[in-house]
Amino acid sequence: xxxxxxxxxxxxxxxxxxxxxxxxxxxxxxxxxxxxxxxxxxxxxxxxxxxxxxxxxxxxxxx
Amino acid sequence: xxxxxxxxxxxxxxxxxxxxxxxxxxxxxxxxxxxxxxxxxxxxxxxxxxxxxxxxxxxxxxxxxxxxxxxxxxxxxxxxxxxxxxxxxxxxxxxxxxxxxxxxxxxxxxxxxxxxxxxxxxxxxxxxxxxxxxxxxxxxxxxxxxxxxxxxxxxxxxxxxxxxxxxxxxxxxxxxxxxxxxxxxxxxxxxxxxxxxxxxxxxxxxxxxxxxxxxxxxxxxxxxxxxxxxxxxxxxxxxxxxxxxxxxxxxxxxxxxxxxxxxxxxxxxxxxxxxxxxxxxxxxxxxxxxxxxxxxxxxxxxxxxxxxxxxxxxxxxxxxxxxxxxxxxxxxxxxxxxxxxxxxxxxxxxxxxxxxxxxxxxxxxxxxxxxxxxxxxxxxx
Numbered sequence: 426x427x428x429x430x431x432x433x434x435x436x437x438x439x440x441x442x443x444x445x446x447x448x449x450x451x452x453x454x455x456x457x458x459x460x461x462x463x464x465x466x467x468x469x470x471x472x473x474x475x476x477x478x479x480x481x482x483x484x485x486x487x488x
Numbered sequence: 489x490x491x492x493x494x495x496x497x498x499x500x501x502x503x504x505x506x507x508x509x510x511x512x513x514x515x516x517x518x519x520x521x522x523x524x525x526x527x528x529x530x531x532x533x534x535x536x537x538x539x540x541x542x543x544x545x546x547x548x549x550x551x552x553x554x555x556x557x558x559x560x561x562x563x564x565x566x567x568x569x570x571x572x573x574x575x576x577x578x579x580x581x582x583x584x585x586x587x588x589x590x591x592x593x594x595x596x597x598x599x600x601x602x603x604x605x606x607x608x609x610x611x612x613x614x615x616x617x618x619x620x621x622x623x624x625x626x627x628x629x630x631x632x633x634x635x636x637x638x639x640x641x642x643x644x645x646x647x648x649x650x651x652x653x654x655x656x657x658x659x660x661x662x663x664x665x666x667x668x669x670x671x672x673x674x675x676x677x678x679x680x681x682x683x684x685x686x687x688x689x690x691x692x693x694x695x696x697x698x699x700x701x702x703x704x705x706x707x708x709x710x711x712x713x714x715x716x717x718x719x720x721x722x723x724x725x726x727x728x729x730x731x732x733x734x735x736x737x738x739x740x741x742x743x744x745x746x747x748x749x750x751x752x753x754x755x756x757x758x759x760x761x762x763x764x765x766x767x768x769x770x771x772x773x774x775x776x777x778x779x780x781x782x783x784x785x786x787x788x789x790x791x792x793x794x795x796x797x798x799x800x801x802x803x804x805x806x807x808x809x810x811x812x813x814x815x816x817x818x819x820x821x822x823x824x825x826x827x828x829x830x831x832x833x834x835x836x837x838x839x840x841x842x843x844x845x846x847x848x849x850x851x852x853x854x855x856x857x858x859x860x861x862x863x864x865x866x867x868x869x
Contacts, residue, residue, distance in 0.1 A: 429633045429661075436771050443778035453782035460775045467768055471761055476656040477663040480643070481686065 429470050436463045508584070515582035518589070522580040527591065528599070529553075531572045540674075544568075546576065546591065554583070557593035563674035564708060565596060566608030573599040605708070612713035612738055621720045621742050628725040628744045630757065633764075634693035636663050637757055638724075640683045643668035647698040647729070647750035654754035659761055665692060671699045676709035684718040694725050694757050697739060698750040701732040710739040719743055729753035828860040835866075 439460040443453060505513075529546030536542050540559025545552045555578065568574065578591035598604040616622055637655060641647045648666060655664055667687055670679035680697075687695055697719065699710060709715055710730045716738040719726055728743030729750045740746040747753035780787075820826065828834070835843040835855045843849055853868045 429635070430631070440771055440774045440778060443775065443782055448782050450783050450786045453779055457775060457779040464768060464772050464775070468765070471661055471765060471768070473661045476652070476660040478652060478666060479663060480666045480668065481690070
């Protein structure tokens with residue numbers, strides 16, 4: 426889940442930025458909103474309850 | 489007296505054997521006199537035919553015997569080479585078409601340490617090493633949150649069941665793509681390569697190649713150089729779990745990660761969802777806390793402004809309050825009850841009309857009189 430990985434990385438970056446920098450409130454709020462949204466999406470992605478199993482039939486190699 | 493043999497008289501069509509009769513007889517004599525047996529010797533003139541049959545001779549210092557080993561007997565074996573010392577278990581017989589004494593080989597074992605397998609393994613390993621395929625620097629990092637996990641294994645083996653159970657428990661968020669392959673027998677090598685080839689064109693984040701335990705012959709496909717090269721060429725990271733922990737296959741060596749069992753491979757391929765959820769929770773808390781801190785000075789200003797507002801209001805209310813008290817006492821002074829307290833009374837008729845004039849009070853008129861502490865009824869006389 427490449428998207429999930431990115432989601433989490435971005436979220437971590439947002440948290441670190443919010444924690445470490447003196448931001449004006451506008452900017453802090455924007456980051457916060459983005460963080461909350463990414464957290465929501467990440468949780469949604471984790472919500473799939475059951476493993477999907479797909480069988481792919483082997484195709485004969487041309488040799 | 490012995491009569492000299494008249495060989496010319498004996499040479500008749502009736503008296504002579506045909507070639508076929510002799511070879512046939514020789515075959516039955518050989519097969520009756522020499523049951524299947526173990527023979528030790530050196531391989532020479534080895535040739536593998538397209539049919540898969542092997543032809544070679546076994547020799548020692550003074551003799552040699554033609555040998556054939558058919559494909560159905562040799563498919564599990566790595567290919568031997570000339571000069572190799574071997575034991576064969578073989579049925580001595582006659583190859584009638586050529587009139588040759590021959591061994592039909594059913595088993596072939598190398599006498600070298602570890603047998604043929606070991607030799608073939610080392611040879612393939614050396615070739616892979618030479619091409620840099622066993623270089624630890626080639627090992628790729630596994631994706632932390634795989635979305636698609638492919639599995640090459642036997643479709644009905646315990647390995648697949650184990651992998652499915654572990655991934656289902658730890659990371660059900662993923663999709664498991666199972667590409668069945670024959671993992672033993674003479675078609676295993678081609679079947680595994682074909683499955684790998686199929687997966688290399690699919691959007692897959694990580695691949696597990698798995699095979700439960702078995703004999704060295706059973707696991708041979710995963711020691712084939714061809715399979716090892718196919719594994720090394722996969723575009724995504726590969727986890728290999730072949731046989732038991734003690735068996736190390738070539739496939740294990742070229743893979744990005746070697747797992748001791750199929751379950752361990754599945755575990756290595758997946759994060760634990762519960763842990764990831766906890767991590768998300770912690771990030772959420774840090775986010776909220778960071779915002780609180782980032783907005784602290786703004787909140788402080790707001791607080792101060794709020795305090796001032798309250799102080800202003802308090803003042804205003806205080807002023808209004810004292811004015812109200814003043815009004816209150818003035819109102820109190822004007823209250824009719826106060827007037828009644830001073831000894832006045834109010835007369836009202838049954839309708840509540842205040843009776844202020846003589847004309848409103850003819851004789852016999854009933855009225856109610858309100859005094860300071862209650863009411864009394866009365867009548868004009």
